[in-house]
Amino acid sequence: MSRDPSELARRLAREAEAVCRHYLSNGRRAGRYWLVGDVHNTPGRSLFVRLQESPKGPAGKWTDAATGEHGDLLDIIRESLALRDFREVAEEARRFLKLPRSEPQFAPKPIRSVTPAGSQEAARRLFAISSPIEGTLAETYLQGRGIGQIHHGGSLRFHPHCYYRPDEYLPTETWPAMIGSVTDLEGRITGVHRTWLDPHGFDRVRLGKAPIDTPRRAMGDLVGNAVRFGVVDDVLAAGEGIETMLSLRCALPALPMTAALSANHLSAMLLPSGLRRLYIARDDDAAGDAGQAILAKRAEAVGIEVIPLSPRLGDFNEDLHIFGLEALREALLLQLAPEDVVRFLHSPTVAAE
Numbered sequence: 452m453s454r455d456p457s458e459l460a461r462r463l464a465r466e467a468e469a470v471c472r473h474y475l476s477n478g479r480r481a482g483r484y485w486l487v488g489d490v491h492n493t494p495g496r497s498l499f500v501r502l503q504e505s506p507k508g509p510a511g512k513w514t515d516a517a518t519g520e521h522g523d524l525l526d527i528i529r530e531s532l533a534l535r536d537f538r539e540v541a542e543e544a545r546r547f548l549k550l551p552r553s554e555p556q557f558a559p560k561p562i563r564s565v566t567p568a569g570s571q572e573a574a575r576r577l578f579a580i581s582s583p584i585e586g587t588l589a590e591t592y593l594q595g596r597g598i599g600q601i602h603h604g605g606s607l608r609f610h611p612h613c614y615y616r617p618d619e620y621l622p623t624e625t626w627p628a629m630i631g632s633v634t635d636l637e638g639r640i641t642g643v644h645r646t647w648l649d650p651h652g653f654d655r656v657r658l659g660k661a662p663i664d665t666p667r668r669a670m671g672d673l674v675g676n677a678v679r680f681g682v683v684d685d686v687l688a689a690g691e692g693i694e695t696m697l698s699l700r701c702a703l704p705a706l707p708m709t710a711a712l713s714a715n716h717l718s719a720m721l722l723p724s725g726l727r728r729l730y731i732a733r734d735d736d737a738a739g740d741a742g743q744a745i746l747a748k749r750a751e752a753v754g755i756e757v758i759p760l761s762p763r764l765g766d767f768n769e770d771l772h773i774f775g776l777e778a779l780r781e782a783l784l785l786q787l788a789p790e791d792v793v794r795f796l797h798s799p800t801v802a803a804e
Contacts, residue, residue, distance in 0.1 A: 456525060456537070459544045463524040464511030466548070467502045470524050473547065474531040475500070481664055482618050489515060490522075490530035500527070574633070574643040574671035581608035581630045588648050589629035592660075593697065595653035597772035602700040604680050606632050607693075615647055617664060626650070626661045631678040631693055631710070633671060636723050642671020644678060644693065644712055669712055675721040681707035683723045686791060688760065689746070690732030690767075691717050691739065698771040699732055699760070702780045706730075706795040714742030722749070728756045728788065734766045760786050 463470050471478060471485035477494045478487025483503050488495025490513075497517040504510045514521040528547070529540045584590045584601070587609040593601050601607070613628035626647040633642035645668050647661035660666035678693055680700055688708045690696050696710040711717035714734070718741070722729070729750045733743045747757040762770045763782060771779050784792060 456541065459541060459548075460511065460523045460525050462548055463528075463544060464504075464509060467500065467510045467524065470511070470527065470547070471500050471502070474527055479621065480618065489517070490520070490527055491533075492531050500524075569670045571641050571671050575640045577610065577613070577645075578608060578630055578632050578640060578643050581610040584609045584629065587611075588627050588650065589646075592629060592646070592648050592653065593694070595659045596694050596698075596768055598694065598697045598701060598768075599776075600701050600704065601697060602680060602704040603697065606634075606678050606680055608632075613645055613647065615645075615661075615663060624663075626663065629693075633669065633673055633676050633712070634679055635676050636721055638679075640671075641676045642669055642673050644669040646693070673712065673716055674719050677709035677711045677716070677720055679707070679709050681705075683707045683726065685725055685727040686730070686795075687723070687726055687728075688730040688732055689717060689720060690760075691734055691742070692766065692768070694768040695732060695734065695766045698766075698768040698779070699783075701771060701776055702783055703795045706791075708732075711742075714738035717742040718745035718749075720746060722753070722755065726750075726755050728758065728791070730758050730760050730787075732760045732767055733762075735762055735764070756788075758786070758788060 468480065468485065475485060475487045475492050477492050478485050480502070483501065483505065485500040485502055486496045487493070487498050489498050498513055498515040500513040501508055501510055511524040512521065513527065525540055525544060528534070528543050532543065534540050534543065584607050589607065589609040590601065608630045609627070610630055611627050612625040613630070614623050615626050616623045627650055628648060629646040631644040632640050633644060635641050647663060647666045649657060649659055649661050653659040657666070677689070680696060684707070686706065688696070688699060688703070688706055689711060691711055691714055693710045696708045700708055709720065711720045731743045731746060733739045743759060750757050760783070764770055764773060767779070770782065780796060783796060787796060
């Protein structure tokens with residue numbers, strides 16, 4: 452077997468996951484990466500090893516986000532075993548490459564469900580078996596985000612044990628989750644959005660979301676559809692996130708709104724017939740600007756007046772959380788059409804709060 456270090460590194464890279472499972476056994480696979488605390492096999496997630504070649508680089512390359520250190524799998528072997536001499540590292544690498552490889556153990560394929568995972572029907576069933584959010588962790592989560600009055604109109608529910616699978620190689624977990632119904636223009640549920648929540652309460656780092664890699668996921672038919680708050684007449688406000696639009700609903704509870712869930716989905720959102728004016732609640736980033744521009748162009752092409760609503764910070768939930776409800780209303784006063792100030796901002800619903 453070759454004694455050339457670069458050749459050894461290439462051979463190890465072909466077995467990147469096996470190397471990680473052997474020398475970084477306290478880590479775990481997450482998609483195309485192996486995550487662990489550091490090169491000394493400390494539990495954690497700061498160091499990530501690329502398991503497959505990609506446009507971002509070759510397999511076997513690793514970076515420690517906490518320290519900025521990086522290297523290849525020979526470095527992993529050296530540091531994890533505390534070897535000092537490269538000859539020892541090379542000998543260990545050659546020993547490892549001679550070991551027999553056990554076949555990956557895959558779980559048996561489950562019997563095909565009557566309701567395919569991720570389908571519209573699966574989304575409808577999940578929403579149906581979920582509960583109203585009042586008095587649940589979902590309500591606590593939104594209140595922790597500054598949304599004291601949750602004007603969701605029945606579009607949000609709560610599930611105490613919602614399935615979450617980190618990736619195809621790891622077992623399914625369950626976490627409490629806020630469930631949002633994604634509907635088409637006729638009000639039919641085409642999908643759901645899940646926000647997995649931390650059962651231990653609200654924290655400032657994750658803002659109440661579960662300590663998992665992707666605490667937000669949607670399933671079903673999403674393109675053109677959205678989570679809807681209120682019944683649309685001739686004026687509508689549209690934006691990306693559920694929390695963003697619920698923050699605006701705190702100030703404008705009578706104004707119908709939709710959350711498209713991402714900038715790309717916002718740009719593709721279908722517009723109801725009879726719509727006269729569209730407010731677009733933009734997120735202050737490049738993706739938000741692009742989504743707003745495409746949706747605005749589509750709306751104006753069919754004669755709909757478009758008015759952007761711009762937050763002072765990154766989005767309207769940040770504005771509400773940092774500056775408070777009255778400051779948010781004052782900022783909206785300057786952005787709404789004059790007739791909508793009376794209709795929505797100074798409506799009896801707002802005045803009664």
